[in-house]
Amino acid sequence: MNHGESGDSVYRRSDASVFAKVSVGGVESLAGERLRTEWLAPFDLGSAKVLDWHASHEGACLVMSAVPGIPASELPADKLLRAWPSMARRLRLLHEVPVADCPFARPLSAMFDRAVDVVGRNAVNKEFLDPDQQDIPPPQLLEVVRMQMPQRLAQEARDRVVCHGDACMPNFMVDPRTLRCTGLIDLGRLGTADRYVDISLFLANARDSWRGPDDELAARRSLFDTLEIGEPDDARLDFYLRLDPLTWG
Structure with a gap:
């Protein structure tokens, strides 16, 4: 258990x-x-x-x-890098599921309302925050998110896909022998949303696994190549990384 x-x-x-x-x-x-x-x-x-x-x-x-395999979070850096393209393709396949077929929505407006509730209850788990944000009062973190909401809502309206909602390494299963992704687990947050909801967590959650900047850069390039995103939007990545930790609690 x-x-x-x-x-x-x-x-x-x-x-x-x-x-x-x-x-x-x-x-x-x-x-x-x-x-x-x-x-x-x-x-x-x-x-x-x-x-x-x-x-x-x-x-x-x-x-x-059960989905066969082991969580990607259990792989050492060299094996995670080998599994990474297969995991990225699995994420792309999920994002290619027709939005019109999905009855579940996880809109940014609802995510923000959730964050307002969690912050208001003083229930933010600081362990979920990036280390450089852990000493900043959650209301201040929320205000940074609030200021960007109009722009991000407009982007969401133009680029909405079926998202996992918690696309972190423990939720991607990998065959430890072939190092191919076997599937996805923990779908409680699945729904239509901005694709950067998933991309931001996918990249950020793997950071602690890499041996250094070269691994991280290679993983980033591989992911965006697989997703066919020629010009990654780093501001959008940062926004969802700020928002997500505020929605747990």
Whole structure:
């Protein structure tokens, strides 16, 4: 058994082919993950399949097939670099799912409202913030985000895709032998959004894995080449990296 960022307990069957998430009090959130997992499964992106679901006023249990492989976060730098192109292609395939087919939205306006609530409750987890931001009061971080909202909302309206919503290394599974990405897990935040929601987390979460600037630069170039983005928008990357930590809590 282990615990995810949501606080849900996760249990794996002895043969590792099935796992269950159990939530006490977080039925709505887990129910949302169930619906998203069911919806994505037919697109053959390697995501889990829902096998069973139980819910009551006391909590809920979601049983799913396990995605084979290990989390990319467990790979050393040299192997992560070899797996990286396959992971980037998997992200691209997700972003190519037709937006019109997706019933789930995760708009920037809702993300910002969530951040306002988390900051207002003084519930920001400083461990999620970049080290250079951990000594800045969360209301100040939120104000920087607020000032950019009009511009980012306009960009979102022009460039909306189906996003994972938490595209960090633990949520990309990799075959440790072939170093090919086998699928995606933890779909509780999946929905249509600005593609930079995923790109920012994908790049930033891998930083601690690299051996130095050369690895990081190679990974960045590989990702944007795979996504066919000729001129990356660093300001957009920075914006979503500032916003995301404020939405957890």
